[in-house]
Amino acid sequence: MKDTKARIAAGLERAFAENGFSEPNIDSLREAAGVSLRTLYKYMPSREEMVLSALEHRHRRYMQLVFDDLPSDGTPVLHAVLDCVAHWMSKEASHGCLFHAAVASAPRDERLRALLAKHKSEVAEKASEISGLQNRQGEIALIVEGLMQAWPLYGEAATRSAKKLCDTLVNDAPA
Amino acid sequence: MKDTKARIAAGLERAFAENGFSEPNIDSLREAAGVSLRTLYKYMPSREEMVLSALEHRHRRYMQLVFDDLPSDGTPVLHAVLDCVAHWMSKEASHGCLFHAAVASAPRDERLRALLAKHKSEVAEKASEISGLQNRQGEIALIVEGLMQAWPLYGEAATRSAKKLCDTLVNDAPA
DNA sequence: GAGCAAGTAGAACAATCATTCTACCGGAGA
């Protein structure tokens, strides 16, 4: 069943987000997935596969939570995006970006690096597109990256800094 | 001898930077340190200690390469710092910030988190101090974090984006 | 009711891991 695999992926995502990619062994992953060892291996035939599935699941969830139903009141759209990112950090990623963490734990793994690149490029493209600042995609990506990395260190202060940077960017004459 | 320990730490730092914190086993760390197993354990009685020593060694080296002998010609000091950071990334940290990688591989380890916080706060303080923008320390920290995280993805384009953000920050009226 | 698909529970396996231990070596100081 597809929803079995999705349920497993959701549990794995949570386990990796809480404990990183090195610590949890197969048995704790199995427990987090809420499934037997045999079923776990049926859908994800190796630990590597478990990591990839968890990240794919997370990507879908991230795009949804950060970019779907942004408030359509007066607030600048980039501020709303940054608020969603900060909310995501506080609720789901208090240790930092899970994609970077995955690559950091296995820097040689090409499939992981490809997944990271795909995730980040989709985020950057969407953020610059909905803000109407396509010609500033690099700077926007850098602010989002900075926020996600700085949030575990500085909390809401990082959000305020990110918003200030966005403001100076918007006020600035287009390059 | 002290230089034995420093030599070991240097080798370990290189091994962790190249292969992450999960992959290398004790024997490959021993080889990278260029020392016997017994000596390795004499100076660093556990793997955890090896990680900590490698990071402390790296902190010293980072501060030196990024903040010592900045060029005193006309270039804006923040640009020079960002160039040094970019140079550091290309030469030493092509997989990303080693401190974040260490915490990502063991997000529960309090000693690692403390070391990360100390490292980042010293960097942010120094960068804002030498640029004379102490009241913008949060934004500067975020730009540096963004650059270090974005560099492995976008290379020199990330450096250009970071510099642009710095320019808008400097041109902006102080908050 | 037989048979099948999809699941649980957990033992067994070989490999690898971090750590400890024994045995040996070269040089410097008394």
Added chain:
DNA sequence: TCTCCGGTAGAATGATTGTTCTACTTGCTC
């Protein structure tokens, strides 16, 4: 010359790892 000191080389150990396998249980469909 003797004797530590600081080092090398590598075997031994016990725990843990990812993965596979066997045996059993449900629920659904002909």
